[in-house]
Amino acid sequence: MLVLLGLGIPVAYSVGTVAIVGIFYAIGPTFLLSTIQSLPYAFASDYNFVVVPLFVLMGxxxxxxxxxxxxxxxxxxLTSGIRGSLMMATVMAQAMFAAISGSTTVAASIFTRMALPEMIRYGYNPGVSAGCVAAAGTLAGLIPPSIAMVLFAVLTGEPIGKLLIAGILPGVMTAVGYIVGIRIMLIYRPEWAPMISERFxxxxxxxxxxxxxxxxxxxxxxVGGIYTGTFPPSAAGAVGATGVLLIALSTKRLxxxxxxxxxxxxxxxxxxxFLIVMAGLLFSRFLLISGFIGDLKALVVTLEMSAFVFIALVVIxxxxxxxFVDSVSLMIITLPFLYPISTSLGINGIWFGVLIIKLIEIAAITPPVGLNLFxxxxxxxGLVNSRQLFAGVMPFLVMEAVLLALLMGFPAIATILPELMD
Structure with missing residues (x-):
């Protein structure tokens, strides 16, 4: 599979090909044909997953x-009068936008066109400014409505509503961490963000x-509707998309x-x-029926691996x-065997989901294959080149390391709100 990905073959085809060939050799053509007929249809026709296109539409x-x-x-x-106000404003605005859009790349693209020219116009360092936009775009992966959270739920069977709500506090913590990190960063490198004289x-x-x-x-x-149970997550996208459309029509701004x-x-x-997820589900089925997951669990038991050691290995x-691998592909490839091991070790599935999303969002800003960087x-x-961006995003990766440590050290950050929903 990694060879196919390395050759540039799209993720869905690489993962799906390996899964199909594997099922054929493990069980035979009859089971393979039955799986190919039933599994994609069962997934695509499930009403719960209508939330994905509607979340995208809302954004x-x-x-x-x-x-x-x-x-x-x-x-x-709000941030005027503070050094780095445009960077802080970008983080704040992206955090709010994350609550009405579930795509990190969409957020990064929109704010690159909106915020990056302004920061460069005021003399900000182009690489650090672009790194700020890319990093803040990852907030859409944590703060609901998050498409990444929905994909995790699809692949693992964890409740979508609780996963979405679980991302609120880690997302807010990340946004606050970025703002504090920017303030500290500019104490040592003030030339990266000259003071702006404009006041309000x-x-x-x-x-x-x-x-x-x-x-x-x-x-x-x-968010309020999902948390209070006024409507299920599957309807949240419809409510949000309809709300955006009505607001745009009423203000005549569409x-x-x-x-x-x-x-x-x-x-x-x-x-x-959907095509990527279908391939991922086929791959998961292949790992299960071939005995790979069972053997891997047995190996973990034999090694007497603790939950802490397992989580440390997952992070590494x-x-x-x-x-080297884009964030969505990374999740699709690894979850089919990592999630069953995590459950066998008694790790909270909701917290594990938030941790995985956090890790793939870090991957989205890690050179050289970070999706948000592209x-x-x-x-x-042409406002910034790859060399400038790769250097400029490094301070934000340092901030992410601190935030990741906090999430691992205090799991309640991710679990307290879902538990209150019970």
Missing amino acids: TLASRAGIITDLYKAAFQ SLKQKLQGISKAWAVFLLIGLV PKGALWESLIESARISAVL LYLILGC AVLSSGK
Whole structure:
């Protein structure tokens, strides 16, 4: 599978090919044909997974309706007068945008076009500025609605609603950690972010926040609805997407053709994700029926491996593979055998899910194959080159190391809110 991926063959085809050949040799053609017929249909026709295209649609509509512009301006006004205010505003705005969009690459692309030119115009270091955009984009992987969380639930059977809610506190912790980290970073390297003379009064700040009312309303609808159980996660995407559409129409901010473009983009992204997940489920079935997972569990028992040692190995594995394999592929490839071992060791499935999402989001900003890095480079249109970006994202990887240690040391950060839902 790694050879096929290395040859540039798309993830779904690489994983699916290995799974199909493996099932054929392990069981035979009859079981293989039955699995190919039933498994993809059972997944694609499951109503619970309609949440994926609707979460994507919500984010694409919000970006085209100009809702994100108001959010970024409000964040900039709030942080004015502080060194690195534009970086902090980018983190704050991306954290809020993460609550109405589940895609990290979409977030990184949108804010590259919006925030990066502004930071460079004010004399900010291009590489560090671009690194900030890429790193803050990963917040969409933790803060609900998160597509990565939904994919983890699909692959493991963990409850989608609890997983989504579990990402709130780690996501907020990450955003706050970035802001504090930026402040500390600029104490030692003030030349990376010159002071901006522009100031705003309290009245102007309050007016800016009021203009971002649509985002707060959407967050209340989606996150509040899931947490209180007003509607299931499968309906949260529909509520959010409808909310964005109604807000855009009522404020007359939806450009001509934007709805159709958003629908097409959502369908395209969802189709790719669904194909990858179907291949991942086939691969998981192959590992199970071939006896690989059972043998691996037996090996763990024989070695008397503790949960701590297992988690440490998972972290090392993801940090190494994250340099060479994109985040979605990493999760699809590894979860079929890592998750069963984690359950056999008594590790909380919700906390393990948040940890895995955290690790794949770190992988998304790890050179040279981080997805968010490519999103920033492609959307930057020459404002920053790869060498600058790879160097500029390093301070944020240091911040992520500290945040990862906190998450591992205090599991309640991820589990306290889901437990309150019971």
